[in-house]
Amino acid sequence: xxxxxxxxxxxxAAGAGTRMNSERPKVLHELAAAxxxxxxxxxxAALAPEQMVVVTGVGAAEVEKAARAFDPDVSTVHQAERxxxxxxxxxxxxxxxxxxxxxxxxxxxxxxxTPETLERMMEARSRADIVVLGFETADSDARYGRLVxxxxxxxxxxxxxxxxxxxxxxxxxxxxVVCAEGTFLFDLLREVGNDNAAGEYYLPDVVAIAAGRGxxxxxxxxxEPETLGINSRAELMxxxxxxxxxxxxxxxEDGVSMQAPETVIFAYDTFVGRDTIIEPNVVFGPGVTVESxxxxxxxxxxxxxxxxxxxxxxPFARLRPGAELAExxxxxxxxxxxxxxxxxxxxxxxxSYIGDADVGERTNIGxxxxxxxYDGVFKHxxxxxxxxxxxxxxxxxAPVRIGDGAMTASGSVITKDVAPGSLGLARAxxxxxxxxxxxxxxxxxxxxxxxxxx
Numbered sequence: 093x094x095x096x097x098x099x100x101x102x103x104x105a106a107g108a109g110t111r112m113n114s115e116r117p118k119v120l121h122e123l124a125a126a127x128x129x130x131x132x133x134x135x136x137a138a139l140a141p142e143q144m145v146v147v148t149g150v151g152a153a154e155v156e157k158a159a160r161a162f163d164p165d166v167s168t169v170h171q172a173e174r175x176x177x178x179x180x181x182x183x184x185x186x187x188x189x190x191x192x193x194x195x196x197x198x199x200x201x202x203x204x205x206t207p208e209t210l211e212r213m214m215e216a217r218s219r220a221d222i223v224v225l226g227f228e229t230a231d232s233d234a235r236y237g238r239l240v241x242x243x244x245x246x247x248x249x250x251x252x253x254x255x256x257x258x259x260x261x262x263x264x265x266x267x268x269v270v271c272a273e274g275t276f277l278f279d280l281l282r283e284v285g286n287d288n289a290a291g292e293y294y295l296p297d298v299v300a301i302a303a304g305r306g307x308x309x310x311x312x313x314x315x316e317p318e319t320l321g322i323n324s325r326a327e328l329m330x331x332x333x334x335x336x337x338x339x340x341x342x343x344x345e346d347g348v349s350m351q352a353p354e355t356v357i358f359a360y361d362t363f364v365g366r367d368t369i370i371e372p373n374v375v376f377g378p379g380v381t382v383e384s385x386x387x388x389x390x391x392x393x394x395x396x397x398x399x400x401x402x403x404x405x406x407p408f409a410r411l412r413p414g415a416e417l418a419e420x421x422x423x424x425x426x427x428x429x430x431x432x433x434x435x436x437x438x439x440x441x442x443x444s445y446i447g448d449a450d451v452g453e454r455t456n457i458g459x460x461x462x463x464x465x466y467d468g469v470f471k472h473x474x475x476x477x478x479x480x481x482x483x484x485x486x487x488x489x490a491p492v493r494i495g496d497g498a499m500t501a502s503g504s505v506i507t508k509d510v511a512p513g514s515l516g517l518a519r520a521x522x523x524x525x526x527x528x529x530x531x532x533x534x535x536x537x538x539x540x541x542x543x544x545x546x
Contacts, residue, residue, distance in 0.1 A: 097193025098142030099214070100274055103132050104180045105159075105200030106149025106171040111324040117151035119200035120158055121328055124335050125359035125378050128322055129155065130162045131203030134360070137163065138207035139214070142193065145184045146200070147171050155200075176292030177268065178284040181277075191274030197295065199268055202321045203331065209314045213271040220310035221276065222302055224249070225269035227316045236265035237296055239311055246309040249296035253289040264311070266296055267319035276307075335360075343370075359395075371407070379413065389425075397429075400436075418453075431471075432463075435478065447471075448490065452478035458502065460485040477512065 109118020119129040129146070136144055144163065148155045149171045156168045169183045181197055188195055194217055196210060209225065216223045224246055226239045235252040238259050249266050250259050270277075280298040288294065299309045322328050339362070340353040347366025350356055355372045362376040365384030374388050377395030382388065386399050389406030396413025399405060402420040409423050414431030417423065421434045424442040432446045435453035440446055444457055448465040450473070451457065461482050463474040472490035476482065480494050483502035494500065495512030503519050510516035 097191055097274070099139055099193055100188045100191045100195040101136040101139070101141045101144045101198060102181055102184045102188065102195060103129070103136065103144065103146045103198045103200050104177060105129055105132075105155050106147050106174055106180055107201065108150040108174075109201070109323065112328075113325070117155050118322070120151070120154060121322070121325075123203055123322070123328065123331055123360070124339075125376075126361070127158050128203050129158055129200040131360060132198045132200050132205070133159065133162050133166070135205055135207050135210060136196070136198060139196075139210055143167060143188065143191070145169060145187050147180050147183050149174055149180075176286065176290075177295035178281050178293035178297065181295055182281050182293075185278050185281075188274050189278045193274060194271055195274040195277055197268070197270045199321065201323070202267070202269075202319060204318045204320055204335075205267070205269060205314075206318060209312070209318060210269075210271075213269070213312045216310055216312050217271060217273075219244075219308075221272065221307040222246075222299060222309040223271040224296075224299065224309060224311050225267040225319065226264050226311040226313055227267060227319050228263050228313070229265045229316055230263075232261060232263065234265065237268075238262040239264040239266055241311060244310050246299055246311050247303060248300045251288065251290075251294060251296070264313075265316075267314070268295065269319075270295060270298070272298075365401070374406075380411075412447075424459075441484075446474075449474040449476065449488075451476045452480060452496065454478060455480040455482070457482045458484035458486065462487050464489045 105119040107118055112118050112121060120127045123131060145167045146159045148168055152170050159166045159168055167187055171180050171183045194214060198205065213223045213225060229236060237249050237251045238255055239249055240247045280301050283301050284293050284297045286293050302309055317334060320331060322331055336358060339358045340356060343364055348364050349369045352372040356370050357375045359376045359378045361378055362380050364382045367385045368382055369387045371388065371390040373391045375393045379396040380394045382399045383401040385401045387404045392406035392409045394411045397411040397415035399417045400419045403417045405411065405423045406425060408425045410428045412430035415429040416433045418434060418436040420437045422439040423429065424440060426443050427440050428445045430447040432449040434440060434451045437454045438451050440457040441459045443459050444461040446463050448471050449463045455476055455478060464487055465471050474488045474490045475493040477494060477496035479497045481499045483500050485503045486500045487505040489507045492506055493509045495510055497513045498510045499515045500506055501515060501517040504516060505518050506516050
């Protein structure tokens with residue numbers, strides 16, 4: 093029964109999300125450091141779809157920008173009037189109405205549907221014309237549409253508003269996720285009406301229409317938390333807790349040690365290798381890979397970076413996008429690294445900022461070192477060779493190059509290249525004036541006493 097073409101995906105992301113009490117579109121609120129929309133797109137992308145379409149509505153320009161940030165090739169269509177889920181899917185007709193492969197409909201505010209579940213739905217298409225994702229609810233009063241089945245066949249879906257008491261007693265509920273052959277789905281959608289309590293065009297009505305044509309529909313089941321939709325900030329908070337609990341448990345299962353896992357915050361795409369130790373109160377932003385055997389010490393923040401095997405980061409360190417740490421690198425406390433390559437065995441000690449730089453193998457960066465990389469208009473790069481020694485409180489004014497085995501004296505402001513093996517020293521000569529401090533303090537104290545007595 094499956095179509096001959098590739099997979100098409102439609103993600104509905106048009107809703108206003110009024111319960112969020114926000115000017116931001118609902119699907120752009122973040123879960124695990126990524127917009128809700130990106131979670132749905134990520135699950136879909138795992139299936140390598142031939143085409144992905146995001147249906148926008150409220151905040152269309154913002155939603156489209158976010159969608160393209162995840163996938164520059166994604167297609168978007170605008171739902172000017174929000175007349176229900178069937179009407180929303182119909183907006184993709186010009187793009188997928190002639191698609192003879194399967195089409196899956198997902199929701200931008202439902203972040204936990206897994207690729208594995210979607211694969212099971214695609215497999216079930218060999219047995220039925222339409223596949224609906226359902227779940228058993230523990231709450232008999234939950235206001236979900238109910239799935240009315242006979243054996244393996246789904247006969248109809250009844251929205252909560254339209255259900256009688258007997259139908260509401262059914263525990264098998266509709267997630268809204270649907271899989272069907274594209275041309276068939278859009279043909280059914282043309283027959284969907286709005287004769288219901290809400291006066292909307294419901295996507296689930298395609299099941300009854302298909303049954304009237306002698307077509308079959310079946311249900312693939314998943315756990316209820318997988319179908320969780322986000323409609324309010326309270327639900328977003330609950331989803332964040334659920335995500336973090338799951339990813340922490342998975343990290344422990346994968347061989348990652350955490351002394352206080354409840355204090356560690358992961359992003360949706362964080363990867364941490366086994367035998368890595370994560371101390372308390374570490375926060376991972378998007379795009380972080382930590383290889384095996386590293387140690388991330390307490391109160392560090394990592395985003396868009398790569399930490400290699402055996403490296404140590406922190407405590408109180410910040411790795412920003414583009415930070416690349418080779419094996420056995422040491423990054424000390426209160427260090428910030430951005431857009432910089434740190435070579436194997438190098439040390440960046442406490443209270444330093446290394447940005448737009450290359451640091452060679454085994455080089456030691458003294459405390460308080462700063463790469464002065466920004467002139468107010470352009471960023472410039474600092475190149476530090478292998479086995480160099482950068483004295484504490486050195487200002488490296490980029491663009492500048494420090495050669496292999498070179499040194500800089502503590503407190504220097506380096507504005508010119510330092511040759512390999514040389515010492516760069518740039519600071520004023522110290523001058524000492526005997527007894528000057530004593531005389532100055534006596535004068536100042538006398539002045540203070542005079543003012544106090546006035």
